[in-house]
Amino acid sequence: MLNIQGQSRAIGQLQRALSSGRLASTWMFAGPQGVGKFTTACAMARTALCEAPVRKANRHADGLYVPSLPEDFLLTLACGRCEACKACNFNNHPDVHIISRQLVRFHDRSGTSKATTLSIGVIRGEITGDSNPERPVEAKLYKHSQRGRGKWFIIDEADLMQPEAQNALLKALEEPPPQTYLVMITASPADLLTTIRSRSQQVQFNALPTDIVIQQLALQGVTAADAAIVARLSGGSIGCSLDWLGLTVADKAHATRQAARSNKPRAGEADDDAGSAADAPDAADAPPGNILHWTIAICKLLDDMVLGRAGAMQLATNIQKYSDDYARRQLRRDPLTSKEQAKRAGIAIMLAVIGHWLDDRLRQYIGAPIEAPLPATTHALTPTSVHRALAVLRSAETHLDSNAHQALLLAANMTALRAAVVPQLTGR
Numbered sequence: 001m002l003n004i005q006g007q008s009r010a011i012g013q014l015q016r017a018l019s020s021g022r023l024a025s026t027w028m029f030a031g032p033q034g035v036g037k038f039t040t041a042c043a044m045a046r047t048a049l050c051e052a053p054v055r056k057a058n059r060h061a062d063g064l065y066v067p068s069l070p071e072d073f074l075l076t077l078a079c080g081r082c083e084a085c086k087a088c089n090f091n092n093h094p095d096v097h098i099i100s101r102q103l104v105r106f107h108d109r110s111g112t113s114k115a116t117t118l119s120i121g122v123i124r125g126e127i128t129g130d131s132n133p134e135r136p137v138e139a140k141l142y143k144h145s146q147r148g149r150g151k152w153f154i155i156d157e158a159d160l161m162q163p164e165a166q167n168a169l170l171k172a173l174e175e176p177p178p179q180t181y182l183v184m185i186t187a188s189p190a191d192l193l194t195t196i197r198s199r200s201q202q203v204q205f206n207a208l209p210t211d212i213v214i215q216q217l218a219l220q221g222v223t224a225a226d227a228a229i230v231a232r233l234s235g236g237s238i239g240c241s242l243d244w245l246g247l248t249v250a251d252k253a254h255a256t257r258q259a260a261r262s263n264k265p266r267a268g269e270a271d272d273d274a275g276s277a278a279d280a281p282d283a284a285d286a287p288p289g290n291i292l293h294w295t296i297a298i299c300k301l302l303d304d305m306v307l308g309r310a311g312a313m314q315l316a317t318n319i320q321k322y323s324d325d326y327a328r329r330q331l332r333r334d335p336l337t338s339k340e341q342a343k344r345a346g347i348a349i350m351l352a353v354i355g356h357w358l359d360d361r362l363r364q365y366i367g368a369p370i371e372a373p374l375p376a377t378t379h380a381l382t383p384t385s386v387h388r389a390l391a392v393l394r395s396a397e398t399h400l401d402s403n404a405h406q407a408l409l410l411a412a413n414m415t416a417l418r419a420a421v422v423p424q425l426t427g428r
């Protein structure tokens with residue numbers, strides 16, 4: 001738990017709860033994507049379930065140190081050797097239940113779900129059960145813990161719970177059985193019912209400092225200059241950085257999530273399923289590029305556009321292409337991913353790249369320092385141009401989630417963007 005970097009305040013809060021011996025039953029871990037919320041939840045469960053936890057003083061000199069806690073504080077650490085710890089290390093502790101949207105495929109029999117939400121079927125099947133006499137489902141929440149030290153339910157991307165799923169969960173939260181702990185992981189807590197939020201102990205996670213992201217990426221062989229750019233684009237998210245670079249090898253959280261879903265028996269084998277066949281990845285068809293290649297290419301196009309050497313359509317077409325590559329890679333990584341959703345995420349990343357590039361041009365104009373500048377050969381842009389261009393980007397982002405024709409919308413938006421950064425071309 002102490003090796004989670006950059007989240008001293010959150011770890012301190014959890015350590016205090018562990019040492020008090022009075023753990024809240026419902027938790028909400030909130031904060032940006034990819035900063036360690038899920039990893040921390042798993043570490044918390046592991047520490048609480050450990051059969052021989054170790055108490056150690058919070059000494060800076062020992063390397064085991066939480067800056068937000070005093071030096072005489074006694075940390076609670078998992079021993080790492082007992083059967084429970086070993087089971088957690090192999091992602092197969094029977095009392096740790098990981099709930100993710102991908103489980104939709106195991107609980108919803110239609111076979112058409114794209115795993116974009118956490119349905120009530122998932123919440124019933126994995127947590128609350130269902131007393132419907134026609135199709136009763138056993139409630140895992142009320143079963144005895146198998147190793148006798150309590151049960152942990154970790155709901156990843158909890159904000160994706162559909163309203164009826166949230167309501168079913170809410171009922172269960174009113175009177176949780178003893179020694180039962182539920183952790184909701186979310187990057188957008190506002191999407192959860194107020195009643196759920198108010199019942200949860202909140203733990204806030206921060207964006208990671210750039211140097212920590214750079215350090216982590218260096219372990220994966222990424223150069224400091226490249227890492228700085230990716231850290232900037234990801235807004236201090238090590239998870240997004242690794243994902244965007246196509247690096248998942250050392251992403252233990254990803255392995256845990258994968259293990260959780262591959263251990264499941266499938267509910268609807270027979271009708272499973274036209275959707276996944278269409279999206280199935282082709283192992284030989286590795287999509288090219290990663291965030292660095294795409295960023296360099298998009299920045300060059302922006303340069304060319306400002307200099308009148310490239311048109312808005314070129315930019316729109318390339319954004320489409322790179323977001324397609326991104327979506328294909330996500331599908332290879334997890335065949336249950338919704339291709340549409342992944343593509344939208346890809347477009348959002350490319351739009352963010354453009355936003356940062358514009359920000360650099362503005363900083364150049366006012367003579368402000370640029371940390372990890374994106375590649376550019378063009379001169380500064382006026383604040384008016386940049387603000388107009390950013391308004392176009394915001395509008396493009398707002399429309400991403402609509403069902404509108406993406407290619408058309410992108411073409412229209414990039415045309416407006418070009419008009420903003422090259423005002424003299426407006427109307428031609």
Ligand SMILES: [Zn+2]
Nearest residue numbers: 050079082085
């Ligand atoms: Zn242990």
